[in-house]
Amino acid sequence: MRSTAEDLTTRARIRDAAIGLFGREGFARATVRSVAAEAGVSPALVIHHFGSKAGLREVCDHHVLAQTASQGHEKADPRATRLLIQDYLNNPRQYADEIAYIRRALGDESDAADAFFDGVVSQTEDIIHTGIKAGTIRAFDNVRATAVVIASNSLSMLMLGRHVSRALGTPVLEPHRIGPELLRHLTLPALDIYTNGFYTDSRFLDAAREALQQQQPSTTEGSMPRDPGNRRRGVA
Structure with a gap:
């Protein structure tokens, strides 16, 4: 993980080792003992700093989300976005553990995974508001x-x-x-869609709005709606 110089404490070293190990092996397989070995400390020291593996994961979640939040706010600024893309292409290994951790966190069906996804959505919502205020993102209903x-x-x-x-x-x-070649292939198409849209006009949007605004036909209690396939076959 990318840590600042003042963050290179024993606690941060254990956290970063855990992020790398959790990303490679998953949360279930990784143990406090294996995290300790990865960080070059004793299992007792891991427990001293984080209390348990669950406590360690919670700290890792918060740290990765903080990293993605920082990157997200950079994405609201075109100049910062350019620097972020260049930094990843030049130093992809610095982001590897973070990306692997996110994949594991999202694929894990647990309360912690739910909280992680909710955190990403909240960050994205904050980014949208920031972009709207800055005039780089249009307003949404x-x-x-x-x-x-x-x-x-x-x-x-x-x-x-x-x-x-x-x-x-x-x-x-x-x-x-996730390799840099994938980023090279996907960045421009993704930004092109976000910038210029996908459809040539609003007809699909208008059609969807009309469909969603229409009230569903009510049925008499105890009766079943007619099969539209019967009407196509001429059955009353």
């Missing part, structure tokens, strides 16, 4: 729902990295890694 869509789209690239790589013909790396 439902910012929360928009944040869920954007966060889900972004995170799906991490979860489906192997399949995306195969489809694009880029090198397929280990499951916990």
